Amino acid sequence: MSTPKGGSRLGTRFGPYELQSVIGVGGMGEVYRAYDTARERMVAIKLLRPEMAADHSFQERFRRESRVAARLQEPHVIPVHDFGEIDGVLYIDMRLVEGASLKDVLRAEGALPPARAVSILRQVAAALDAAHANGLVHRDIKPENVLLTPDDFAYLVDFGIAHGGGEASVTSTGLVVGSSAYMAPERFSGERGGPASDVYSLACLLYESLTGRAPFEAAxxxxxxxxxxxxxxxxxxxxxxxxxxxxDDVVARGMAKQPHDRYPTAGELARAASAAAEGAPAAETVAPVTPPSTRQFSTVYPTPPPMPPMPAVAPPARRFSRGQVGLVAATVVMFTAALVLAAVLVFSGGDTGSPSPRIAAPPSSSSEAPSTSSASAVEGVSGTDSQGFVGHTARCDSGSTPAALIRTSLSLAIICETSDGDYYYRGERLRDGANREIQGAQRSGDGFVVTGSDGARYDVQPDQLTISSNGSVDSAEPALEYGSAQ
Structure with missing residues (x-):
C-alpha cells in the first residue's frame, strides 16, 4: 500500500478498499468512505492514525474498539463488518451510514424540539445499556459520536476509547481520554470512570439537544x-x-457530581426524560447545591494558573467537602482556592449598604418559565415583555421602563429608568435565580455602568457583561442577546 506525500490516503488502495473521501477524523483514527472491491459494497473504514501507531496503548485501544463493536448486537450500535491489520495498519470496516451526526444537526438547526431530543436520547441509551451489560464503558459520549439517518434512526459510534474492567483513563502520554465538554467530574481526577460516567455524559448530550449549547462553555x-x-x-x-x-430535574440528577447520585442506568435517564417530555414530574430530584461563599464573584471562572504536567499532587483534603475529595486527585491542583471561590456569582437583594446577606431568594414568579406564546417586547432579546425578562427577577418595577437588557449564558441583567430619569440595575444568576439590585446606574459608552456599596462594578455593554471588584475583572460574559431603548 502506498501513501502519498503528506500522509493523505485519499485515492489510494488499502488492501481491498478504495479510499474515496474522508468522513471524519477522531482522537485515534481517520474514517474514510471506501469501496470494498472484494465484497462490492460501500463501507466506512477507520484506520489508526499514523502518528499514534507507535504507541502500544493506542494500538490496544483500537483493537478493543474492533472487538467491542463486533460483539455488540444492539441495533443502535453501528454494525462492524470486519477488522484486523493490513500492512501494519490497524483498521475496522463498518456499515456506511448515510446521514449527519447529531452535532451537525444541532449546528444546522439549533436546539431540537423536546420530543425529538428524547427520541434520540432513548436510542443512544439503549446502545449504552447494551455496552454496560457487556462490562464496557464508552467514555466519549458526545453529539459527534451519534449518527442519524434521515429518519432519525440513531447509531452510537466510536468505541475506540471504550474500556473494560481494569484500564486507566489516562494514556501513557498523560492525555485524559474523552471530550472534556461532556466528561464526568470523577474523570478529571484520573479515575477510570464506570457506567455512571457515561450517564453523566448522556445528560450533557440531553442538555445540548434541548438548548443547542454544551452545558458549560468557556474560552x-x-x-x-x-x-x-x-x-x-x-x-x-x-x-x-x-x-x-x-x-431541569432530569439534567440535575444525570449530571450529579457524585456517581451514586445519578440515574443507575442510561435507560432510566431516558425514561425520566420521556416523562419530562410528556409533562410528568421526574421521579426524583437532586437538592440544589448551596453556593460555598457570599463574596462577589461570577460563575465565569478567571483564567487559572498554568496547568502543571500530569499527574499532579492533590491539595490537602481539608480544602474541600467530603463529597469533593474524590474529585480532586490528579488534576485539581491546577485550580487554586480562588478558582473554587470564583465559581460563585452572588447577588444581594438590594444595595442599601447594610451587612445583610447578599444571597437573595427570588420571588415566586422567578421560578416560572416564560410562556412559549409570549412575544419579545424588546427587539433582539427573547423572552421579554414591556417590563423585562418574563418569569425572572431581572425586570423593572411598575412605573419604570427598560433602558437596556442583556442575556449571557450565565446571567440576565436589566437597566431600568424611573419616571424621574434615574437608572437602576437588576441582575439575576441563571442557575439558581439569585439576584441583585443597585441604584444609581450611569450611561457609559453604548451601555451602562453601576457600582455597588461593596465596590463591585457592573458594566452592561452591547457585547458583554463585565463584573469587576478590587480593581480586577471577575468575569466578562459575552452577550448572547442585547437590547436597548437608545
Whole structure:
C-alpha cells in the first residue's frame, strides 16, 4: 500500500478498499468512505492514525474498539463488518451510514424540539445499556459520536476509547481520554470512570439537544473542567423557552457530581426524560447545591494558573467537602482556592449598604418559565415583555421602563429608568435565580455602568457583561442577546 506525500490516503488502495473521501477524523483514527472491491459494497473504514501507531496503548485501544463493536448486537450500535491489520495498519470496516451526526444537526438547526431530543436520547441509551451489560464503558459520549439517518434512526459510534474492567483513563502520554465538554467530574481526577460516567455524559448530550449549547462553555478548557467539577448543573428551561422545568430535574440528577447520585442506568435517564417530555414530574430530584461563599464573584471562572504536567499532587483534603475529595486527585491542583471561590456569582437583594446577606431568594414568579406564546417586547432579546425578562427577577418595577437588557449564558441583567430619569440595575444568576439590585446606574459608552456599596462594578455593554471588584475583572460574559431603548 502506498501513501502519498503528506500522509493523505485519499485515492489510494488499502488492501481491498478504495479510499474515496474522508468522513471524519477522531482522537485515534481517520474514517474514510471506501469501496470494498472484494465484497462490492460501500463501507466506512477507520484506520489508526499514523502518528499514534507507535504507541502500544493506542494500538490496544483500537483493537478493543474492533472487538467491542463486533460483539455488540444492539441495533443502535453501528454494525462492524470486519477488522484486523493490513500492512501494519490497524483498521475496522463498518456499515456506511448515510446521514449527519447529531452535532451537525444541532449546528444546522439549533436546539431540537423536546420530543425529538428524547427520541434520540432513548436510542443512544439503549446502545449504552447494551455496552454496560457487556462490562464496557464508552467514555466519549458526545453529539459527534451519534449518527442519524434521515429518519432519525440513531447509531452510537466510536468505541475506540471504550474500556473494560481494569484500564486507566489516562494514556501513557498523560492525555485524559474523552471530550472534556461532556466528561464526568470523577474523570478529571484520573479515575477510570464506570457506567455512571457515561450517564453523566448522556445528560450533557440531553442538555445540548434541548438548548443547542454544551452545558458549560468557556474560552479556556480549564474553566470547563472546573465547571464540571464544581458548578451546579445548568437548567435547560432557563436557557430555552418552551423547555419544561421537569427537564431541569432530569439534567440535575444525570449530571450529579457524585456517581451514586445519578440515574443507575442510561435507560432510566431516558425514561425520566420521556416523562419530562410528556409533562410528568421526574421521579426524583437532586437538592440544589448551596453556593460555598457570599463574596462577589461570577460563575465565569478567571483564567487559572498554568496547568502543571500530569499527574499532579492533590491539595490537602481539608480544602474541600467530603463529597469533593474524590474529585480532586490528579488534576485539581491546577485550580487554586480562588478558582473554587470564583465559581460563585452572588447577588444581594438590594444595595442599601447594610451587612445583610447578599444571597437573595427570588420571588415566586422567578421560578416560572416564560410562556412559549409570549412575544419579545424588546427587539433582539427573547423572552421579554414591556417590563423585562418574563418569569425572572431581572425586570423593572411598575412605573419604570427598560433602558437596556442583556442575556449571557450565565446571567440576565436589566437597566431600568424611573419616571424621574434615574437608572437602576437588576441582575439575576441563571442557575439558581439569585439576584441583585443597585441604584444609581450611569450611561457609559453604548451601555451602562453601576457600582455597588461593596465596590463591585457592573458594566452592561452591547457585547458583554463585565463584573469587576478590587480593581480586577471577575468575569466578562459575552452577550448572547442585547437590547436597548437608545
Amino acid at each position: 479556556d478548557v480549564r474553566q470547563v473542567w472546573s465547571a464540571h467539577m464544581f458548578a451546579p448543573p445548568p437548567r435547560p428551561s432557563i436557557m430555552r423557552r418552551g423547555v419544561s422545568r421537569t427537564f
